[in-house]
Amino acid sequence: MKTPLPWQPGDTAxxxxxxxxxxxxxxxxxxxxxxxxxxxxxxxQLLLKRLDFEKMVRSRLPATDxxxxxxxx
Ligand SMILES: [Zn+2]
Numbered sequence: 001m002k003t004p005l006p007w008q009p010g011d012t013a014x015x016x017x018x019x020x021x022x023x024x025x026x027x028x029x030x031x032x033x034x035x036x037x038x039x040x041x042x043x044x045q046l047l048l049k050r051l052d053f054e055k056m057v058r059s060r061l062p063a064t065d066x067x068x069x070x071x072x073x
Contacts, residue, residue, distance in 0.1 A: 009028055010027070013028055013060060031050075034050065
């Protein structure tokens with residue numbers, strides 16, 4: 001059983017598949033059963049199921065740390 005990742009609003013999520021605009025980084029706006037993301041490239045908002053989100057995400061760029069501490073999944 002995988003424990004849920006400690007995602008926080010304000011984190012940046014890097015997804016495996018780029019968005020239509022070519023950007024792979026999304027700002028986490030809301031985290032719960034559903035996840036609200038905003039594309040950092042074009043500003044489009046996206047609502048995903050938590051499980052789908054965790055399948056799509058490649059790495060987490062925490063808001064509080066420098067980008068030196070990227071967690072890879
Ligand atoms: Zn975009």
